[in-house]
Amino acid sequence: MSNLNTEMIEKYRNNFLKEVTANVEEGEWVKMCMQCGVCSGSCPFGPHWDHPPQELFMMIRAGKREEVLTSSSMWMCTSCYNCIVRCPRGLPITHIMHGLAHYADRLGMAPKEQPTMKFAHKFWDNIVKNGRVNELKLSLGVYFMNGIAEGIKTSLKMQAVGLGMYKAKRLNPMEFFGGHTVKDKSGMQAIIEKAKEIEEAKIKKFEG
Amino acid sequence: MSDEKKIGTYICKGCGIGDRINTSQMATIAERECKSNVTKEHDFLCSAEGVKMIQDDIDNDGVNHVAIVACSRRAKTEAFNLENVAITRGNIREGVLWVRPDTDEAQETTQEMAEDYTRMAVFEVGAMNIPQTSGQSEGRKNLLVVGGGVSGMTAAVEAAKAGYASTLVEKTGSLGGAAAKAWKRIPEHTPYADPEDTGVAELIAAVEASDKIEVHLNSTITKTSGAPGRFSADITTESGSTTTENFGAIIQTSGYTEYDANQLPHLGYGKSKNVVTQAELDAMALEANGGPIKNADGKEVQSVVFIQCAGQRSEEEGHLPYCSGHCCLTSIKQAMYFKDNNPDIDTTVMFSDLRTPGAGGEDFYRSGQDKGVIFTKGIASEVTDSGGGCTVKFKDLILDEETTADADLVVLATGQVANAGVDIDEVPQDEPGQWEVSVDSILNMDYRQGKDVPQLRHGFNDSHFICFPYETRRTGIYAAGPVRRPMDMLQAKEDATGAALKAIQAAENADLGRAAHPRSGDLSFPSFRKEGCTQCKRCTVECPFGAIDEDEERYPLFNEARCRRCGTCMGACPVRVISFENYSVDTVGNQIKNVEMPDEFDEKPRILVLACENDAYPALDMAAMKGNEYSAFARVIPIRCLGSTNLIWVTDALNSGYDGVVLMGCQKGENYQCHFVKGSEIANVRMSKVDDTLQSLSLEPERVATYEVAITDIERAPQLINDMAETIEKIGMSPFKF
Ligand code: SF4
Ligand code: SF4
Ligand code: SF4
Numbered sequence: 001m002s003n004l005n006t007e008m009i010e011k012y013r014n015n016f017l018k019e020v021t022a023n024v025e026e027g028e029w030v031k032m033c034m035q036c037g038v039c040s041g042s043c044p045f046g047p048h049w050d051h052p053p054q055e056l057f058m059m060i061r062a063g064k065r066e067e068v069l070t071s072s073s074m075w076m077c078t079s080c081y082n083c084i085v086r087c088p089r090g091l092p093i094t095h096i097m098h099g100l101a102h103y104a105d106r107l108g109m110a111p112k113e114q115p116t117m118k119f120a121h122k123f124w125d126n127i128v129k130n131g132r133v134n135e136l137k138l139s140l141g142v143y144f145m146n147g148i149a150e151g152i153k154t155s156l157k158m159q160a161v162g163l164g165m166y167k168a169k170r171l172n173p174m175e176f177f178g179g180h181t182v183k184d185k186s187g188m189q190a191i192i193e194k195a196k197e198i199e200e201a202k203i204k205k206f207e208g
Numbered sequence: 209m210s211d212e213k214k215i216g217t218y219i220c221k222g223c224g225i226g227d228r229i230n231t232s233q234m235a236t237i238a239e240r241e242c243k244s245n246v247t248k249e250h251d252f253l254c255s256a257e258g259v260k261m262i263q264d265d266i267d268n269d270g271v272n273h274v275a276i277v278a279c280s281r282r283a284k285t286e287a288f289n290l291e292n293v294a295i296t297r298g299n300i301r302e303g304v305l306w307v308r309p310d311t312d313e314a315q316e317t318t319q320e321m322a323e324d325y326t327r328m329a330v331f332e333v334g335a336m337n338i339p340q341t342s343g344q345s346e347g348r349k350n351l352l353v354v355g356g357g358v359s360g361m362t363a364a365v366e367a368a369k370a371g372y373a374s375t376l377v378e379k380t381g382s383l384g385g386a387a388a389k390a391w392k393r394i395p396e397h398t399p400y401a402d403p404e405d406t407g408v409a410e411l412i413a414a415v416e417a418s419d420k421i422e423v424h425l426n427s428t429i430t431k432t433s434g435a436p437g438r439f440s441a442d443i444t445t446e447s448g449s450t451t452t453e454n455f456g457a458i459i460q461t462s463g464y465t466e467y468d469a470n471q472l473p474h475l476g477y478g479k480s481k482n483v484v485t486q487a488e489l490d491a492m493a494l495e496a497n498g499g500p501i502k503n504a505d506g507k508e509v510q511s512v513v514f515i516q517c518a519g520q521r522s523e524e525e526g527h528l529p530y531c532s533g534h535c536c537l538t539s540i541k542q543a544m545y546f547k548d549n550n551p552d553i554d555t556t557v558m559f560s561d562l563r564t565p566g567a568g569g570e571d572f573y574r575s576g577q578d579k580g581v582i583f584t585k586g587i588a589s590e591v592t593d594s595g596g597g598c599t600v601k602f603k604d605l606i607l608d609e610e611t612t613a614d615a616d617l618v619v620l621a622t623g624q625v626a627n628a629g630v631d632i633d634e635v636p637q638d639e640p641g642q643w644e645v646s647v648d649s650i651l652n653m654d655y656r657q658g659k660d661v662p663q664l665r666h667g668f669n670d671s672h673f674i675c676f677p678y679e680t681r682r683t684g685i686y687a688a689g690p691v692r693r694p695m696d697m698l699q700a701k702e703d704a705t706g707a708a709l710k711a712i713q714a715a716e717n718a719d720l721g722r723a724a725h726p727r728s729g730d731l732s733f734p735s736f737r738k739e740g741c742t743q744c745k746r747c748t749v750e751c752p753f754g755a756i757d758e759d760e761e762r763y764p765l766f767n768e769a770r771c772r773r774c775g776t777c778m779g780a781c782p783v784r785v786i787s788f789e790n791y792s793v794d795t796v797g798n799q800i801k802n803v804e805m806p807d808e809f810d811e812k813p814r815i816l817v818l819a820c821e822n823d824a825y826p827a828l829d830m831a832a833m834k835g836n837e838y839s840a841f842a843r844v845i846p847i848r849c850l851g852s853t854n855l856i857w858v859t860d861a862l863n864s865g866y867d868g869v870v871l872m873g874c875q876k877g878e879n880y881q882c883h884f885v886k887g888s889e890i891a892n893v894r895m896s897k898v899d900d901t902l903q904s905l906s907l908e909p910e911r912v913a914t915y916e917v918a919i920t921d922i923e924r925a926p927q928l929i930n931d932m933a934e935t936i937e938k939i940g941m942s943p944f945k946f
Pocket of ligand 1: 039042043044045046053076077078079080081082083084093094097
């Protein structure tokens with residue numbers, strides 16, 4: 001268990017709703033859910049999740065910390081925004097899903113082999129380097145995510161797609177050797193650093 | 209005014225009537241057959257000029273009975289609002305023109321229809337008398353308000369604002385009722401975010417400051433008699449001294465009692481001191497006066513669970529089957545008592561369906577959520593004492609699991625039970641001469657049908673709550689506030705204001721001898737011929753409004769101002785001695801008898817349709833507007849209520865050769881739509897005897913059909929008539945044609 005996690009358990013004891021309100025992006029909305037179930041009914045993934053949004057919100061209110069944070073449910077969100085559009089209470093459900101996922105990840109509680117999380121990590125590590133996505137490295141990284149054998153197989157399978165993208169100037173093989181960057185790379189990195197700092201401070205500062 | 213009847217018949221040629229129907233033929237019939245004294249045709253009768261023509265005849269020619277043969281009686285009512293005459297309408301436009309095709313083949317039967325409606329109108333008005341007020345009213349306009357809670361005080365204050373004096377009678381020693389025992393109220397103003405002061409003190413001050421309101425504390429009503437405009441009430445104090453006062457109308461605001469939570473042992477009431485009702489929590493909050501609320505163990509409450517629908521919306525024996533409407537909002541209000549004092553207090557509202565009615569309901573709910581009140585969709589199965597607090601066992605309906613919650617205090621939302629007095633269906637009225645005061649009764653009426661206002665459902669006093677809120681089945685007595693249906697304070701105030709206005713209207717109408725709705729303005733009233741009366745008591749029992757008492761000799765005693773002019777008594781009377789000036793066994797009988805009856809071999813059957821004027825008749829009118837045709841063999845007669853149908857009409861019709869009879873009344877039973885509440889139900893019981901008549905005449909039972917018709921049945925109502933025409937085609941013509 002990560003230090004942050006223990007710290008948070010200490011701090012909020014049995015009030016998980018307060019913890020979510022304080023630490024999760026848009027988490028202050030969770031208490032406003034009126035349990036109508038419209039989001040769960042609207043979500044194209046609804047039937048395939050362990051806990052659709054309505055249920056997650058109720059679990060948070062019922063203090064089911066462990067169950068919520070270790071759940072793979074919020075990782076399943078495709079950001080289709082169906083729920084946001086329909087929620088009669090105006091909850092930014094999609095954002096809360098991502099907020100919850102992110103928070104679980106930070107606490108080290110997200111399910112270890114969650115593919116969406118793995119992809120998210122790769123994407124993040126990739127983009128913060130230069131401020132631009134390196135498509136080639138990202139794709140290869142994802143193909144080889146589950147080992148060399150599978151990586152080669154997937155790469156061969158995707159060959160035609162890669163070629164097409166190359167012809168359309170969407171993929172440059174030269175990216176392999178560095179790739180393009182934003183104009184002020186160090187400035188961009190400074191922004192990210194600052195953002196992290198703010199977030200840490202927010203979690204520290206909040207008095208439950 | 210001379211007693212001589214002088215009939216004027218006025219036939220309109222407008223709206224296309226003149227193009228398709230030979231009106232001069234109608235005029236000839238009116239003159240020759242019906243002995244109309246003055247008969248005129250006009251191109252546009254409802255025009256100022258047309259109406260003036262009629263008025264001139266009334267003023268200069270002594271016409272005092274007017275038959276307007278034009279459009280439906282429901283159209284152009286303002287134009288034909290003629291005073292001091294007996295008046296009727298022959299329905300040619302909606303009743304003939306618009307329900308018949310404009311074809312050559314149809315011409316003959318269409319003309320016959322129009323001629324019959326002319327005959328019917330003239331003979332009907334010929335059997336009428338000019339309605340005049342009874343003079344029974346004493347012209348009292350002041351109000352009696354029974355119950356000094358928020359509803360009662362509001363009614364009195366609102367009446368005072370309108371210039372009417374009232375007497376407020378309160379059983380306890382102080383004004384304010386249930387609301388005076390609450391700490392705050394559900395908000396009534398934007399932004400509907402926080403509980404508000406109850407406002408009871410201001411209301412009491414307004415009552416005390418008004419010179420139009422007289423207050424009797426520690427007093428009850430020990431006798432109510434009379435009728436609108438001349439009620440008399442005995443007001444008796446605790447010590448037994450009685451004063452008798454007279455009133456124009458009465459408002460009953462006797463409120464509610466909180467449901468007895470002792471019937472909910474599974475929810476811990478009576479077993480754990482820390483299980484309380486909503487009213488008890490409000491008392492605790494009042495005591496805490498804004499400070500922290502302590503539980504029975506003296507501990508400042510840190511966690512509280514509200515259990516909604518405790519003993520409500522439940523079919524279980526002894527529980528309330530209904531929703532009391534205010535309790536969800538009340539629990540939100542009470543949860544805020546805690547949250548506003550200390551946001552860290554855990555407050556959980558456990559609901560199965562959260563209902564927050566009213567303009568601000570949803571906002572208040574949201575505000576509760578915003579303040580951190582947790583709403584859990586779950587059903588509590590058991591509450592047990594945990595020493596210093598309680599444990600609530602419940603099923604979480606979202607997470608689908610049995611679980612528990614611990615709380616320092618559990619609050620049960622138990623709901624409202626009406627203080628409606630005695631149930632007259634259970635407790636019959638004392639015999640005349642042996643009448644006694646009942647301590648359980650609110651009004652102690654000396655009415656033939658019972659001591660209190662009839663209850664509609666679940667013990668609440670009300671009658672037709674969709675069309676006529678506040679109205680009870682006792683004319684001039686209005687129920688307002690939670691005695692009428694469960695409600696919160698804001699609704700009670702709106703209710704009381706409405707009831708005050710209705711009460712004023714009732715007193716004013718009574719003064720003028722006019723009926724209350726739905727026949728508002730009607731000046732006629734039932735009268736009866738004592739010589740013929742057999743004292744069968746059917747009228748006194750069946751009157752849906754308890755208008756008829758019995759005198760010492762057990763003859764019916766009509767109280768005009770209590771009467772709503774439905775005619776149920778008239779329909780009930782086996783010896784037909786009850787009648788109105790403008791509606792009687794003869795006015796309808798004359799119409800039935802004077803339809804021309806073609807002989808058996810003419811292939812022109814006749815179908816008598818008796819249609820309730822409140823729903824079925826308008827439905828047929830609207831069908832006509834839409835051009836929904838029906839059989840040319842039908843002759844439709846509007847009646848006040850199916851309850852006014854006297855069996856003699858049906859018997860006469862069958863005897864005189866009608867081939868079928870269709871009766872159209874309103875929906876009866878639990879979800880009745882009858883404007884006179886019980887009329888159509890009573891008629892149905894009465895009509896079950898038609899079978900005997902049919903049998904004695906050896907006629908097929910299909911010849912008489914009774915239907916419930918709603919005002920919206922504009923396709924179905926004509927279809928029912930056509931069905932009868934088809935039935936007759938199948939079973940053949942009646943053999944009783946002469
Ligand atoms: S945005 Fe996410 S949670 Fe919302 S409906 Fe789409 S997939 Fe479901
Ligand atoms: S749609 Fe909105 S209010 Fe309804 S359950 Fe989902 S989040 Fe809650
Ligand atoms: S007309 Fe109706 S309300 Fe009037 S006395 Fe007869 S039954 Fe009662």
